[in-house]
Amino acid sequence: MPRLDQLSEIQRQSTLYFPCLENDTAPWAPWTKELSNTKVALVSSAGLHLRNDRPFKGGDLTYRVIPSDANTSDVIDSHTSIGWDRTGIYRDLNLAFPMDRLRELVERNVIGSLAPDYYSFMGAQRDPRKIMEETSPQAAEAMHAQDVDLVLLVPV
Amino acid sequence: MSVIARVFEEAGLPTVVIALIKEHAEKVKPSRALFVPFPYGYPMGKPNDADFQHRVIGAALNLLRRSQGPVLEDFPDEAGPTEFYQASAVTSTEDAIKKDAANEVTGLRAFYERWIEDGNGRTAVGLSGIPQRRFRGMIRFLQDFSMGEETDMKERPQDVPLPQYVRYCVDDLKAFFFESRMAQRPQDSEPELQTWFWGDTAAGQLVAAIAKHMVDTGDEAMARVANGIAR
Known part of the structure; x- marks a missing residue:
């Protein structure tokens, strides 16, 4: 979900009428590697950042870098939307930012390695143009510079 | 995403x-x-x-x-709570209206400290820069703000406007209350936690009063911040 029929009327309406971009086709970066030989980066839209980094503000279209070797106790959120239940990530940050799970996948040799840096944006933006045109291309460039092979994106 | x-x-x-x-x-x-x-x-x-x-x-x-x-x-399986109660969905108890949020902070402190200990230091508190030991002072600040009085905190960075800083304080207060309650009653469901905070605590009433005050000022920027505090 949220399955639309289980949301409150207000949330259902705001979800249905969210100005969402429509596309006819999808871009396609072919996947040619073995997972066990892959360097993975994690990207979130939960407004996460290191405890001592600057918090997000309303309409903030920038992103924060979170080193992949940070502890979950080093990461907090300042997402400006209260349209989602925080109690889940209070209990376990991995619920929205599965840092420990990716570390376990490396230990199990399912994936090869972790990118040095992860990234967090703040989602639920009404005008994502700057994210599309400026800040996410910058993040893509930074990931290329760290030889990232695969990006796992997790919303909130 | x-x-x-x-x-x-x-x-x-x-x-x-x-x-x-x-x-x-x-x-x-x-x-x-x-x-x-x-x-x-x-x-x-x-x-x-x-x-x-x-x-x-x-x-x-x-x-x-x-x-x-x-x-x-x-993905084939469902998971997670099916209800999410925000402030407007919960009726406040008479008791909550009479209580003082500063005393609630004092009462919850031991549970909050247990939460941190059990979670290896993990806490969602930390946006305001105000240490938990000074949360009684933060409550006084928020109470004054909600009544339209001129007030501030020395921890507020100069480049953070006051309404935005109030929101960071509110986020810290919510995290402190929820984490304390989860340490106290680990089996409580998410809707139970939300009903408790918005219905039974003076802190919940205070947070709702802050949002109402922000909207009542008629200032558009303030109203946008209010939308991220309580609704």
Whole structure:
């Protein structure tokens, strides 16, 4: 979900009428590697950042870098939307930012390695143009510079 | 998130994205998306359930086997709470209106400290820069603010406007109350926690009063901040 029929009327309406971009086709970066030989980066839209980094503000279209070797106790959120239940990530940050799970996948040799840096944006933006045109291309460039092979994106 | 995934793909980075709203993923068309039938805030389904979270990630990684896209698959299992109560959905008890949030802070402190100890230092408190030991002072500040009085905190950075700083304080206060309560009553469900905070605590009444004050000022920027405090 949220399955639309289980949301409150207000949330259902705001979800249905969210100005969402429509596309006819999808871009396609072919996947040619073995997972066990892959360097993975994690990207979130939960407004996460290191405890001592600057918090997000309303309409903030920038992103924060979170080193992949940070502890979950080093990461907090300042997402400006209260349209989602925080109690889940209070209990376990991995619920929205599965840092420990990716570390376990490396230990199990399912994936090869972790990118040095992860990234967090703040989602639920009404005008994502700057994210599309400026800040996410910058993040893509930074990931290329760290030889990232695969990006796992997790919303909130 | 699907929009960002497309930018990465266009830059030549293969992506797998978790999608919480199938209707949006169908329109935006990211290259490889796993729709998960979980509530907002629960993209991996269940907190403190590593096996379940691994199943979600595994299902997402499986999409890499597909040779063309866009791919949009459904994760089969439901998870997460089905209710999410915000302030306006909860009726306040008479008791909550009479109590003082500063005394509640003092009463919860031992539980909060236990929460930190049990979670190896993990806490969502930390946006305001005000140490938990000074939360009684933060409550006084928020009470004054909610009554329209001129007030401030020395911890507020100069480049953070007062209403924005109030929100950081409110976020810290919410995290402190919820984490304390979860240490005190680990079995409480999410709707029980939300009903307690908004209905039974003076802090919940204070947070709602701050949002109301912000809206009542008629200032548009203030009203936008209020929307991230209580509604």
